[in-house]
Amino acid sequence: QQSLVDNLKKYKRGAVDGLLAQKIKFPTSDTWEEMIISDLFTPISDKGHSDLTVLTIVQGTGTLPRDSVDRRISYDKSNTNTYKRVVENDFILHLRSFEGGLEIANSEGIVSPAYTILRASRKISPKFYYAYFRSYWFISNKLRIAVEGIRDGKSINMDTFWNIKIPYPSLSEQIQIAEYLQVIDLKLTNAEKTLENLMNIRSGLMQQFFI
Known part of the structure; x- marks a missing residue:
């Protein structure tokens, strides 16, 4: 789960910089003013x-x-x-x-x-x-x-x-990019919550082992 979180963070950084540098484009992308x-x-x-x-x-x-x-x-x-x-x-x-x-x-x-x-x-x-x-x-x-x-x-x-x-960029493309990045953010947030829950479970189990 930690690897998943780390990989999603790397993917997000790459997606953000790629899209904003126009190295990654949507099929509907146009020239940016x-x-x-x-x-x-x-x-x-x-x-x-x-x-x-x-x-x-x-x-x-x-x-x-x-x-x-x-x-x-x-x-x-x-x-x-x-x-x-x-x-x-x-x-x-x-x-x-x-x-x-x-x-x-x-x-x-x-x-x-x-x-x-x-x-x-x-x-x-x-x-x-x-x-x-x-x-x-x-x-x-x-x-x-x-x-x-x-x-x-x-x-x-x-x-x-x-x-x-x-x-x-055109307003429609701004919105398209923002929505795409939101999807990544949601996946990352969910992965981080799952990791936090697993860490709490692990912590609870470790405490029981030493009672």
Whole structure:
């Protein structure tokens, strides 16, 4: 079961990068238009919403209510009026984006003012661009040109970032790719749940052996 999980993870990485680099194509694939990020997304800095839920970023998951996350994250509640409002499917350029890509807002709320919020100015499939913005292809081939500094001193040059060229496939193809990747995600999630259950059973049996 562990091998199945590992193989599905490898398959997903290969599928994501292959599709987004257009090395793998659907029969209905067409030539992709390219746009700079600023033509496709608009920066949002909507503050003064301290009544909304404070969200935190979990890499690979998106945003979650900060109080629901099982880790201690301190923040000054008196400063939440300076936090930025996000709505569902906004993209978030955060402090570790140089290594993990952008995250997505799963719900309305407020996030750290240190983050840059991107909201689509054209019709898109958020799930397609979430996969794209977190792919090795984007981080290594696109985002890297905007990264400055070394080690933990790394930051992203925003002038360069907004001028990065990214693909803009037809909306139907965006949706097709997103749905295909969702199928892989579902298989991986089910395999991981099965593995977790087997590990729990094994742990219980081992405890009984030593009673």
